[in-house]
Amino acid sequence: MFIVRRWWERYGVQVFFSVVVLGTAIFLRQTQGVVLSEIYYWVFRPLQPNELPEKQLTDARVEELQAKLSELEQQNETLKGLLDYVEGQKLEGVVAPIVGRSVDHWWQQVTLGRGSQDGIKIDDVVTGPGGLVGRITQVTPNTSRVLLSSDPNSRVGAMIGRSRQMGSMRGDGSDRAVMEFFEKVPDVKKGDKVLTSTVSRLFPPGIPVGYVESVDLEKSPAPEVIVKLSAPMDYLEWVVVHPFKSK
Known part of the structure; x- marks a missing residue:
């Protein structure tokens, strides 16, 4: 013990x-x-702090939902405008969202979230708010690629709406394009509306393209004008794809 x-x-x-x-x-x-x-x-x-973590989390969630609601409302307005645009056109069309865009090719091409399963084919015409956007150059079952009319490799048969003077338009890698005329002294002036030509092989006639921003009748080898494109290429979110058979 x-x-x-x-x-x-x-x-x-x-x-x-x-x-x-x-x-x-x-x-x-x-x-x-x-x-x-x-x-x-x-x-x-x-x-x-006086504000409890639960309150902070709730406020953050409310802000997130408000941002999502605002974005949905904006998309709804954009889509409604496009549907109204489609109804006002004589051509049939498929509304397609832009799902891909390269910074290096911003003014050259975009990728759409619709493809052959939606009836889209190569050479279909693409339009949007403001008028001509471009044409389809590649198609997969669920996507398609658009050659924009602002691409320097793009060629569009165009005409002056007022005088019906015709020429060829190419993109300038921006929201502008260059139009050259077939005639040596075309009837064109600043502010004239530019449309797709009645003799174009790639696009149906009468689609708005833009308006004449400047005129150079002394340009060699042919007179040319700078056309301000009417479709907002730099911030498009939706477009309309129209079936079209070349002549």
Whole structure:
């Protein structure tokens, strides 16, 4: 008994604290630290901002939903305008969203989220708010690629609406294009409307293209004008694809 008492006097305190620490560790592990988190919360609560984390999360969620609602309303207005545009056209059309666009080819081509499964074919005509956008050059079952009329490689048979003077238009890699005339002294002036030509082989006649911004009748080898494109190529989100058979 004397030996046990002396051992306890020497090691009892260490054993007691070891048991307490071990028991506490086991308890915290079993409870996943919930009690410790609660103690931390109540001890440091006076130091926290007045606004609780739950309120901050709720406010953030509300802002997210408001942003999504605003975007949906904007898309709805855009789509409604396109549907009204389609109804006003004589040609049949498939509304297609723009789902791809390269920064390096911003004014040259776009990718649509519609393809052969939707009836889209190569050489179909693409229009949008403002008029001519381009034509289809590649098609997959679910996507298609558009050569924009702003691409320098694009060629559009065009005419001046007022005088019916005809020529060929090529893109300028921007929201403008260059139109060259077949006649040496064409009847054209600043502000004239430009449409697709009645003799065009790639596009049906009468589609709005833009308006004459400047005129250079002295240009060699043929007079040319700078045409401001009427379709907003730089921020289009939706277009309309029309079936068209070349002549």
